[in-house]
Amino acid sequence: MATELTDLTVAQMRDGLKAKSFSAVELTQAHISAVEAARELNAFIVETPELALEQAKAADAAIAAGNAGPLAGIPLGIKDLFATKGVQTTAASKILEGFVPTYESTVSGNLLRDGAVTLGKLNLDQFAMGSSNETSAFGNVLNPYRGPNGEHLVPGGSSGGSSSAVAARIVAAATGTDTGGSIRQPAAFTGISGIKPTYGRCSRWGVVAFASSLDQAGPMARTIEDCAILLKSMCGFDPKDSTSLDLPVPDFEKALTGDVRGLKIGIPKEYRVDGMPAEIEKLWQQGMDWLKAAGAEIVEISLPHTKYALPTYYIVAPAEASSNLARYDGVRYGQRVAPENASLIDMYEATRAAGFGHEVKRRIMIGTYVLSAGYYDAYYVKAQRLRTLIAQDFEKAYQQCDVILTPTAPSAAFAFGSKSDDPLAMYLNDVFTVPASLAGLPALSVPAGVDADGLPLGLHLIGRKLDEETVLKVGHVIEQAAQFSAKPEKWWVK
DSSP: OHHHHHHSOHHHHHHHHHTTSSOHHHHHHHHHHHHHHTGGGOOEEEEOHHHHHHHHHHHHHHHHHTOOOTTTTOEEEEETTBOBTTBOOOTTOGGGTTOOOSSOOHHHHHHHHTTOEEEEEEOOSGGGOOSSSOOOTTOOOOOSSBOTTSOBBOOOSSSHHHHHHHHTTSSSEEEEEESSSTTHHHHHHHTOEEEEOOTTSSOOTTBOOSOTTTOEEEEEESSHHHHHHHHHHHOOOOTTSTTOOOOOOOOGGGGOOSOOTTOEEEEEGGGOOTTOOHHHHHHHHHHHHHHHHTTOEEEEEOOGGGGGHHHHHHHHHHHHHHHHGGGOOSSSSSOOOOOTTOOHHHHHHHHHHHHSOHHHHHHHHHHHHHHSTTTIIIIIIHHHHHHHHHHHHHHHHTTTOSEEEEESOSSSOOBTTSSTTOHHHHHGGGTTTHHHHHTTOOEEEEEEEEOTTSOEEEEEEEEOTTOHHHHHHHHHHHHHHHOOOOOOOOTTOO
16 A cells, blocks of 8 residues: 555545545654655755644644645645745755755645655755755755666766656655756756746745755656645745735645647757757657647747856856855854854854855856955856847747747766766756746646666756746656656665
């Protein structure tokens, strides 16, 4: 029974709980057992089984009383970038180890309000900086899929703990955050779905900041329907976040009509990058064919500033990171390293040197450099101008199409260590996802096929601002056509 319960989608769990086929406590216990059996994946930094069972009992009582929330009894994992009241929150960095917030982030609070059960805090790249989950201070997360020779693969990043846990079926779904592709790329690497909503749809309050003008929370789940269910709970206006949009939240689930007739699907010619693997090219073509067969029209579009998106992102994001991470000084909370007879500056330096990992230090230094006198105009101001041009490219493109289709990532999941020595090769993982982040647009990854080694590959949809509904609708049609059924073998269960 336990394995069957963890195989259900969020929608099936919701219906089963309503029909009283099983209780929230049984469902939660099945997931707690699955989490314990899968510790080798290193997906969790903190497990909260006692809290989860308490929440499950409350969900059962609410279901019995007939006043249950839309997510009552659904066991979720929370990326350890969301502050959780009474539960350690680290952003996968030693500098925050032992930090237990006295408040709850708005997004995780919304999920709790709607009755969700939280199984614990999921691992990630340190401060969400990374594309492979190799920068966490708590060790690498393993992808539940293995390479052709049984080698361990990265689960993508930064939301690698979330993607691994969802794909391994140890959580029903998870929260992720996306700054330049950190929901979509790991979703593609592990054969699950994930959506980054329009910037401002989900509150950033209580989420550890990386790059404030880019960071956006979103759901990661095994189906588009599950993403739609979770997104409705996660979104909403929050006066505590000045960038939060004061707009009604649509019923995203209702958008999944299966009808895309007459929609125009834009194919950007600039995304046909040199050296793109034939398998990715073929899958992209397959996606076009599926949508054409469903009655959509394929149109070629141009996003001329695409080639500047990565360099723009890797100036804007580190600049904002260097500003945001200045608050970690060892004075008020988190780690403190104070050499004997140290001055205040010595203590700052020692704390930050010990607390931040290599990638975080690299980005702080890049960010501080591009913001420094003499370089600010040459780099940061120029990057902001380019960002505006990239956003305008999308606006022009949407005069010709309704949604844009691209691959999610330039490859399938790769082996640990294969790119970590070369930051540029690592940064290229985000080549397809970064433009939508810079423009603040909703974008989704849907599992659409596998490569020659049986590893998942994703297709990527980018929509107009605030048009998550069309993105989800088109994604749902691709999902129905792809009939993606790959599942990792449970090698971690001994």
